[in-house]
Amino acid sequence: MRSIKRLSHLLLLSSFLIVSGAVAQDQNSEIDPWQGFNRPVFEFNEVLDGYLLKPAARGYQAVTPDIVETGVGNFFGNLADVGSIVNNLLQLKAEAAVQDFSRVVFNTTIGLGGILDVATPMGLPEHKEDFGQTLGYWGVGSGPYLVLPFLGPSNVRDGISKLPDSMVDPVGEVNPIRTRNQLYALRIVDSRAELLAAEQLLNGDRYTAIRDAYMQRREFLVNDGEVEFDDDQF
Amino acid sequence: MKKSIIALAVAGALTAPMVAQADATVYGSLRVQIADADGAALDIQDNTSRIGIKATSELFSGATAIAHFETYANTESGSFGTPGKGRLAYVGATGSYGTALVGRQWLPAYLWTVGKTDIMAAASTETTHSYGTGGRQGNAAAYISPKMGGLQIAAAVVARDAAGVDAGGDAGTQVDASHLAATYSMGGFGVAVSTLQYNGTVDENINSLGVNYSADNLYVGFSVEDDEVNAKGADSVMILAGSYAMGNTKVLGSITDFGDSAADVDGGKRYVAEVQQKLGKQAFVFANYIEASNKAEDASKAVDVFAVGYNVNF
Numbered sequence: 001m002r003s004i005k006r007l008s009h010l011l012l013l014s015s016f017l018i019v020s021g022a023v024a025q026d027q028n029s030e031i032d033p034w035q036g037f038n039r040p041v042f043e044f045n046e047v048l049d050g051y052l053l054k055p056a057a058r059g060y061q062a063v064t065p066d067i068v069e070t071g072v073g074n075f076f077g078n079l080a081d082v083g084s085i086v087n088n089l090l091q092l093k094a095e096a097a098v099q100d101f102s103r104v105v106f107n108t109t110i111g112l113g114g115i116l117d118v119a120t121p122m123g124l125p126e127h128k129e130d131f132g133q134t135l136g137y138w139g140v141g142s143g144p145y146l147v148l149p150f151l152g153p154s155n156v157r158d159g160i161s162k163l164p165d166s167m168v169d170p171v172g173e174v175n176p177i178r179t180r181n182q183l184y185a186l187r188i189v190d191s192r193a194e195l196l197a198a199e200q201l202l203n204g205d206r207y208t209a210i211r212d213a214y215m216q217r218r219e220f221l222v223n224d225g226e227v228e229f230d231d232d233q234f
Numbered sequence: 235m236k237k238s239i240i241a242l243a244v245a246g247a248l249t250a251p252m253v254a255q256a257d258a259t260v261y262g263s264l265r266v267q268i269a270d271a272d273g274a275a276l277d278i279q280d281n282t283s284r285i286g287i288k289a290t291s292e293l294f295s296g297a298t299a300i301a302h303f304e305t306y307a308n309t310e311s312g313s314f315g316t317p318g319k320g321r322l323a324y325v326g327a328t329g330s331y332g333t334a335l336v337g338r339q340w341l342p343a344y345l346w347t348v349g350k351t352d353i354m355a356a357a358s359t360e361t362t363h364s365y366g367t368g369g370r371q372g373n374a375a376a377y378i379s380p381k382m383g384g385l386q387i388a389a390a391v392v393a394r395d396a397a398g399v400d401a402g403g404d405a406g407t408q409v410d411a412s413h414l415a416a417t418y419s420m421g422g423f424g425v426a427v428s429t430l431q432y433n434g435t436v437d438e439n440i441n442s443l444g445v446n447y448s449a450d451n452l453y454v455g456f457s458v459e460d461d462e463v464n465a466k467g468a469d470s471v472m473i474l475a476g477s478y479a480m481g482n483t484k485v486l487g488s489i490t491d492f493g494d495s496a497a498d499v500d501g502g503k504r505y506v507a508e509v510q511q512k513l514g515k516q517a518f519v520f521a522n523y524i525e526a527s528n529k530a531e532d533a534s535k536a537v538d539v540f541a542v543g544y545n546v547n548f
Contacts (some may be wrong), residue, residue, distance in 0.1 A: 095480045102483055102509045105521040109268075122511050122519070192401050229438045 031145050031215060038147040042207050044151055049192075057192035071115040073194065076187050078107045078114025082126065083168040087129035092136045096127035128221070131165050132158035136222030145211050152216040256301065257293035261506035266309050267356060267497075267522075269545030272531075280309040281543050282357045284321055297329030302339075321370060332379040336374035342415035343390040347444035349456035351473040353486055354508050356522035356541045362471045362490055367463045368430060368440045376413070388415045409436055422448040438462035451479040469493025482512035492535045502529025504536040517548040 016163065032038065041225060081104045088097035103119035111118040120126070125204065135157050143156025151162070166172060169186065174180040202209045262285035270276050286304030286448075293299050304322040305315040324337030348363050363369065376390035391415035410433045417426035423446070430440040446533040453476060460470040475488035486508040492501025507524040518544050526536035 093481075097482055098483055098485055098509070101485075102511055102521075104343065105509055106511065107540075109521060110519065122513060124511060127259075 010181065024106070030210060033144050034146065038145065038205060038211075041147040041149055042210075044149060045147065046206070048150070053188070053192050054196075056189050057196055060189050061196065062194065069190070071182045071194070072190050074107070074111070074117045077117065077172045078104060078111070081107075081126060082170050083131075083165060084129045085125055086168050087096045087131060088127055090134045091129065091130075092095035093127070093129075096129075100127055120189050130158075130161060131223055132218070133222050135161060136218070142218060143216060145218060152169045155215065155218070158218060256289040256299070258289035259288055260285075260287050261548060262286060262307060263545060263547045264307060264309055265355075265357075265543060267541045269358060269539055269541040271358070272526075272538040274537075275312070281355070281541075281542050281545070282326060282348050283307045283309050284498075285314070286322065290435070293329075295329070297331075300324075300326045300328055300333075300335070306496045323372075330380065332377060333524075334375075334377050334541075336375045336495045337377060338370060339374055340369060340388055341371050341374065341428075341430065342378065342417070342426070343413060343415055343428040343430045343440060343442060344369040344416040346388075346415050347442035348430045348457045348459050348473070350424070350426070350444040350446045351475040351488060353453070353455065353456040353475050353477055353507060354488065354522060355510060355518075355520040355543060356508065356539075357543060358526075358539050358541060359488070359506050359508075359522065359524060360471065363459065364440075364461060364464045367432075367436065368442075368459070368461060371411075373409075379545065385416065385418050387417075389413065404412075411436070432463055436463055438466055447475075452475045453542045467496030484510040486510065490536075492530060492533065495533065497535060500529045500533070501533045502527035506532050518547065 039153075064072075081100045085097050085100045086102065088100055104114075104122045106122065106124070107114045107117060108121045110116075119223060141158055142158070146154050146156055146159050148154050148159055151159075155164075171183045174183060249333055262283070264283045264285075266278065266283075267278065267281040267282035268278050276333075277301045284304055285304065285307040286302065289301040290410055291299045302322055302324055305320040308316070320338065322340070324335045324375055326333060326335035326337075328334075339398040341519045342367070344363065346383070348368070352359075352363065371390075371392050374390055374392045376388060378388040379386055379508055392409060392411040392413070394409040394461035395407070396409050412433070413428070413430045415426065415428035417424065419425075424444075425446075426444045428440075428442045428444075432438055432440075439457065440461045440463055442457060444455065446453065448454070448456040455475045456473070458470045458472045460467075472491045472493070473488055475486070477484055477486040486506075488504075490504040490506075492503065494500055504527070505525040506522065507525075508520055510518050510520040512518045520541075522541045522543070524536060524539040526538055530536045531538075
């Protein structure tokens with residue numbers, strides 16, 4: 001499952017590299033009118049990432065056996081399925097909601113708290129949905145690209161959606177707070193470690209590459225993989 | 235050469251009785267669940283596993299003779315059956331005139347009415363119905379008509395030489411009962427009524443009604459049962475149950491209203507949710523949650539239970 005995730009990241013970045021050369025400068029200013037704000041924040045995040053997050057992710061990957069890393073990824077993926085249930089319901093995707101609900105039930109019980117992803121081989125695919133995708137599904141535009149301090153690439157719609165997403169995040173309900181924060185930290189490091197391989201494909205202006213990859217990936221997710229291409233992109 | 239003759243003779247000796255044998259099928263369903271019930275320790279338990287043999291053979295008249303035996307196959311002890319108790323053991327015949335069965339069998343009192351709402355995989359959800367008096371009955375003879383434009387009727391008698399006392403305090407030396415039931419189905423709609431009139435050691439009645447509707451992947455069933463044998467003077471138990479299948483995933487739910495007891499104590503309600511995931515044609519896993527209302531818990535009608543189980547049929 002992790003290899004599929006990595007492959008999807010690589011494919012998205014590869015598609016970005018092909019497409020980005022053809023993207024006109026005026027389109028950049030259209031999706032990124034706040035570049036004057038975004039670039040300094042991006043630089044700040046890059047410094048933070050370079051000195052803190054990336055070394056932590058590399059260290060985590062170095063000392064953690066693959067099986068444990070997979071288990072940790074599965075564990076947080078199972079928690080994320082809880083939010084997917086809510087957002088699938090909000091998008092009136094009953095079958096996906098039921099499948100995600102079934103995933104949580106079986107992964108939490110038979111899958112030993114979510115460490116084992118037994119649901120996928122059982123025929124229950126995951127349908128990752130968040131509130132930003134729900135707003136997008138109902139026609140809310142993404143708005144300008146936005147780089148959030150600490151949180152990284154986003155846009156206005158997704159940035160606002162992080163609040164309702166946090167309300168259905170089971171980690172937020174964990175007590176005591178110390179354990180909750182440890183889980184938050186582990187999730188951040190695990191997520192960052194998953195991106196280490198994908199980011200090796202980035203070259204040129206990292207800011208532009210990450211921005212376009214992010215915006216295209218979000219459009220891809222909102223449309224459940226059905227993306228319309230403009231003729232001038234080919 | 236000699237070997238060939240011997241082999242032919244052996245083959246002939248083996249095939250001759252085979253020709254006369256009935257067409258028999260061994261089948262079964264092994265079911266294990268892990269249950270966490272309120273007030274009890276976590277338990278890996280059997281979930282009413284069973285194993286059986288079904289056989290049919292053609293009669294000279296053109297009708298078909300039936301033999302059916304089924305017993306518990308306990309996955310905890312590894313033993314067959316429960317001492318003094320099995321599930322099914324009957325013989326009969328079926329043809330254009332209908333079906334006649336004698337022996338221990340499911341009565342239409344269960345199959346046609348309350349069975350419509352008994353749709354969950356977890357055995358712990360079946361506590362509203364008495365299988366002993368209203369379900370499988372030994373010493374029974376039944377006639378079930380063929381379908382007549384969607385209508386089917388059944389009549390049965392139970393005659394058992396057994397002393398005892400029923401819930402109403404009636405004592406005797408015989409368990410006798412007569413049973414009438416009718417079911418009608420048209421399209422996806424079905425309705426059935428049943429009355430099981432005990433007369434003897436047990437001197438009360440069990441009356442029930444079942445309604446169901448199914449369309450594509452949706453199923454909805456409703457049953458109401460007035461069991462005076464086991465709960466004399468109590469209200470009828472009503473159950474509304476439904477399921478919806480999406481590919482290999484099925485979600486199920488039910489609400490049970492236990493009604494008031496004979497002493498006018500509210501029996502409360504029970505809510506059940508279940509999800510089943512097919513792993514193949516003959517195997518599925520399920521997760522089942524029972525939420526009992528406070529009144530249901532106080533009346534010992536139900537407790538909160540979470541169970542995860544695995545069924546393999548063959």
